[in-house]
Amino acid sequence: MDATTSADRSGLIVEPWDAHNRALVDHVHPAGWQNPRPAGRYHLVVIGAGTAGLVTAIGAAGLGAKVALIERELMGGDCLNVGCVPSKSLLRSARAWADVRDAGRFGVEVPPGARASFPAVMERMRRLRAGISGADSAERYRKLGVDVFFGAGRFTGPDTVEVGGQTLRFRKAVIATGARAAVLPIRGLAESGALTNETVFSLAALPPRLAVIGAGPIGCELAQAFARFGAEVTVLEVAPQVLIREDPDAARVIERALLADGVRLVLGARIQMVERNGAIRSIRFEAGSESRTLEVDEILVAVGRAPNVEGLGLETVGVAYDPQTGVKVDDRLRTTNPRIFAAGDICAELKFTHHSDFQARIVIQNALFLGRARASALIVPRVTYTDPEIAAVGLDEAQAEKRGIGLTTFVQKLDEVDRAVLDGETDGFVKVHVRTGSDTILGATVVARHAGEMLSELTMAMAHGIGLGKIARVIHPYPTQADAIRRLGDAYNRTRLTPAVKRVFAAWLRWTR
Numbered sequence: 001m002d003a004t005t006s007a008d009r010s011g012l013i014v015e016p017w018d019a020h021n022r023a024l025v026d027h028v029h030p031a032g033w034q035n036p037r038p039a040g041r042y043h044l045v046v047i048g049a050g051t052a053g054l055v056t057a058i059g060a061a062g063l064g065a066k067v068a069l070i071e072r073e074l075m076g077g078d079c080l081n082v083g084c085v086p087s088k089s090l091l092r093s094a095r096a097w098a099d100v101r102d103a104g105r106f107g108v109e110v111p112p113g114a115r116a117s118f119p120a121v122m123e124r125m126r127r128l129r130a131g132i133s134g135a136d137s138a139e140r141y142r143k144l145g146v147d148v149f150f151g152a153g154r155f156t157g158p159d160t161v162e163v164g165g166q167t168l169r170f171r172k173a174v175i176a177t178g179a180r181a182a183v184l185p186i187r188g189l190a191e192s193g194a195l196t197n198e199t200v201f202s203l204a205a206l207p208p209r210l211a212v213i214g215a216g217p218i219g220c221e222l223a224q225a226f227a228r229f230g231a232e233v234t235v236l237e238v239a240p241q242v243l244i245r246e247d248p249d250a251a252r253v254i255e256r257a258l259l260a261d262g263v264r265l266v267l268g269a270r271i272q273m274v275e276r277n278g279a280i281r282s283i284r285f286e287a288g289s290e291s292r293t294l295e296v297d298e299i300l301v302a303v304g305r306a307p308n309v310e311g312l313g314l315e316t317v318g319v320a321y322d323p324q325t326g327v328k329v330d331d332r333l334r335t336t337n338p339r340i341f342a343a344g345d346i347c348a349e350l351k352f353t354h355h356s357d358f359q360a361r362i363v364i365q366n367a368l369f370l371g372r373a374r375a376s377a378l379i380v381p382r383v384t385y386t387d388p389e390i391a392a393v394g395l396d397e398a399q400a401e402k403r404g405i406g407l408t409t410f411v412q413k414l415d416e417v418d419r420a421v422l423d424g425e426t427d428g429f430v431k432v433h434v435r436t437g438s439d440t441i442l443g444a445t446v447v448a449r450h451a452g453e454m455l456s457e458l459t460m461a462m463a464h465g466i467g468l469g470k471i472a473r474v475i476h477p478y479p480t481q482a483d484a485i486r487r488l489g490d491a492y493n494r495t496r497l498t499p500a501v502k503r504v505f506a507a508w509l510r511w512t513r
């Protein structure tokens, strides 16, 4: 470790080694940390201190269980260190700049020379991340009664895990080892020194030309941010649309937004090879019938996540896994070894912090208290934090068709919503799917600047069986973009005005005139 430039806590490199990153590391992998002496048999031994592991450990310890938490790199996992937290900080700066850039549309004069300063953006991110990291710190967990061990955890026997040369005994164990950036088997890519989410947040200077491989949520969010900061960004995506898992209408809005920010989008791109010549990386790819070469200064690979299943000794304890999809669990989040549970990205298809959090709560109930909580009962919303955001929950049209479920869809475009018009944010919509013949909400997609905030109303309705018709009876303040949701309630209720009902109303009104 070169203490003047970086901290390498057996894995992740934290750079630059400034006061903020020093504060971060002091919290989440303090130098000189002494692992405690193992305390007999633990109720729970948790491997991995990302969101899933932290929530499991703190929740179980809070209930009085004796808990050991093992982390080989940085507590807080991806979300705090190289995921949600740094990325959302960058996106906020990118949005601030876009607001300044576009202020002329709102009658605001922008002084010449206004620009985003990438080093200042990154410094802000590091400062905020360090501030937030206190909540995930080793010291805080220790004070809350959790035995925190740094080192790689590995099962060595039916009720034992080894870490740092010590053996911990458990009644139940939880695998919460998360996932890492998936790699693409493309010739020359690994040798080119491409960035992933583990290294991109350590950049000190804005790369003038950036290629982003993959137009999933991470690729789209960072492509838009880097383009706004002034990089020439090209996104190479093999699929015919960005955000392939999302509603195609929603994806088209994001494509328009990315193009408006100057991102070059190459859909249907098949990358053949990458070559590095000094500081320049050349990507050879085919798109349609054309063969092209793209020269850039940096490449960011964002093609999905690979579960951290290696080196855990899973075979020793009979825990089945798949190298692509992770540890196999049942609906109670039990692995194929009934004493061992899993939670978070290591086993979940929907890899989100809030999902890890709620899976951890299920594990606490089921592992410690013979609970019967089911993972399939969770309604998991998801948000891509581009500008505008895409937020979605439940089924979409394609999934419903596959399952033979009849859907009726209600759409409110934002160009008919006063607040969106006044905000100049009209390219978006709220789409709600109900079970045909009822107002039971089965899914929704919102595309709006703050879609993530708007979606919670619909997720709440789904979780508590509140139908779309009932939402029409909830007063939403005027003018708000969320009022679009209430208007869909009205739209649903209008469908109940059948010709027969209308005839009865007309007769009554004639009679009472």
Ligand SMILES: Cc1cc2nc3c(=O)[nH]c(=O)nc-3n(C[C@H](O)[C@H](O)[C@H](O)COP(=O)(O)OP(=O)(O)OC[C@H]3O[C@@H](n4cnc5c(N)ncnc54)[C@H](O)[C@@H]3O)c2cc1C
Binding pocket: 047, 048, 049, 050, 051, 052, 053, 070, 071, 072, 073, 074, 075, 076, 077, 078, 079, 080, 082, 083, 084, 085, 087, 088, 151, 152, 153, 154, 176, 177, 178, 179, 197, 218, 308, 311, 312, 343, 344, 345, 346, 351, 352, 353, 354, 355, 356, 385
């Ligand atoms: C760029 C990016 C942006 C994201 N943005 C969002 C967002 O905005 N919202 C959202 O909900 N989600 C977001 N995510 C996803 C989110 O970060 C993950 O879903 C979440 O971190 C998963 O938590 P986890 O605890 O399952 O795994 P992780 O956070 O990956 O934690 C697992 C931990 O286990 C440790 N570990 C692994 N193996 C061992 C071992 N053998 N011994 C000891 N420790 C081990 C790892 O070092 C790691 O600290 C983002 C992800 C990325 C990459």
